[in-house]
Amino acid sequence: xxxxxxxxxxxxxxxxxxxxxxxxxxxxxxxxxxxxxxxxxxxxxxxxxxxxxxxxxxxxxxxxxxxxxxxxxxxxxxxxxxxxxxxxxxxxxxxxxxxxxxxxxxxxxxxxxxxxxxxxxxxxxxxxxxxxxxxxxxxxxxxxxxxxxxxxxxxxxxxxxxxxxxxxxxxxxxxxxxxxxxxxxxxxxxxxxxxxxxxxxxxxxxxxxxxxxxxxxxxxxxxxxxxxxxxxxxxxxxx
Numbered sequence: 001x002x003x004x005x006x007x008x009x010x011x012x013x014x015x016x017x018x019x020x021x022x023x024x025x026x027x028x029x030x031x032x033x034x035x036x037x038x039x040x041x042x043x044x045x046x047x048x049x050x051x052x053x054x055x056x057x058x059x060x061x062x063x064x065x066x067x068x069x070x071x072x073x074x075x076x077x078x079x080x081x082x083x084x085x086x087x088x089x090x091x092x093x094x095x096x097x098x099x100x101x102x103x104x105x106x107x108x109x110x111x112x113x114x115x116x117x118x119x120x121x122x123x124x125x126x127x128x129x130x131x132x133x134x135x136x137x138x139x140x141x142x143x144x145x146x147x148x149x150x151x152x153x154x155x156x157x158x159x160x161x162x163x164x165x166x167x168x169x170x171x172x173x174x175x176x177x178x179x180x181x182x183x184x185x186x187x188x189x190x191x192x193x194x195x196x197x198x199x200x201x202x203x204x205x206x207x208x209x210x211x212x213x214x215x216x217x218x219x220x221x222x223x224x225x226x227x228x229x230x231x232x233x234x235x236x237x238x239x
Contacts, residue, residue, distance in 0.1 A: 015053050017043050019067070022060045031061070031104050065108035069135035072098045073142070084149035089201055091146055092171050095139065096193040099175035106179060109135045110172060126161055143168055154208040163204070170200050 021042040025034055036057055040047040054060045076091065099106035128144060131137040144164040150157040157163050174196050178189050186192045 011053070018050060018053055018060065019064055023064055026064075026104075034061070036060075061108050062112075065105040066135050068102055068105045069098065069109055069139070073135070073138055076142075084146065084153065085201060085205070088143075088146035088150055089197060091142065092167065092197045092201075093193055095171055096175045096178070096197070097190065099179050100189050100193075103179035106175060111176060126165075140164065140168055143171075154205055156204045156208040167200065170196070 018039060021039050022034060025038055025042060034057060036047050036050055039060070040050050054063070072094070076094075081087075082090075099110075128137055128141045131140050144160060147157050147164040147167065148160045151160060174193055177184070178186060178192065
């Protein structure tokens with residue numbers, strides 16, 4: 001038993017040494033210059049020994065990105081203060097800010113194809129389990145929780161999963177545009193993200209007090225609102 005625990009500990013220590021060395025090399029030379037051989041040389045091991053811990057360089061990069069995003073998620077308090085809408089707004093804004101601050105990690109987690117060929121078939125029983133395991137699933141689950149909390153006050157948030165998916169699509173679009181179209185005149189990235197997210201949320205809040213809804217087929221239809229709410233301005237949604 002003691003020997004088995006020691007082997008586990010040694011394996012964890014080696015994994016940490018590999019990731020630390022890779023992180024240092026990336027900081028010194030950039031992502032594109034990272035190789036298995038360079039990591040092996042840095043920790044004075046043979047390249048083949050590293051393959052016992054990581055399948056390839058991409059696996060090392062994935063592990064580093066997941067750790068970075070894990071730290072981002074851990075930075076949120078267990079119990080957030082403020083209204084559910086403002087808690088959701090802050091989370092969405094910080095998600096985009098993570099992409100701005102750490103674009104390479106964001107690309108690895110959210111812009112690397114996974115799960116095989118894309119399916120065009122819709123599933124009525126969509127859940128967070130359909131999102132690949134790791135940071136992306138945790139991020140989406142937290143978004144679903146935020147939307148559900150807003151549903152207690154705003155009717156437009158009550159189709160929780162679909163609203164969360166819509167917001168995630170918009171968040172990811174904002175983040176990926178900001179880190180990809182670096183020459184586009186967005187202006188200040190943070191301010192652009194605040195404005196975009198503010199407009200998204202104010203639109204949802206406004207639809208909760210409007211007699212018009214937008215069904216999934218895109219056609220406008222009339223309804224009688226269950227409860228009217230004061231419309232939230234873009235400025236209010238961004239503060």
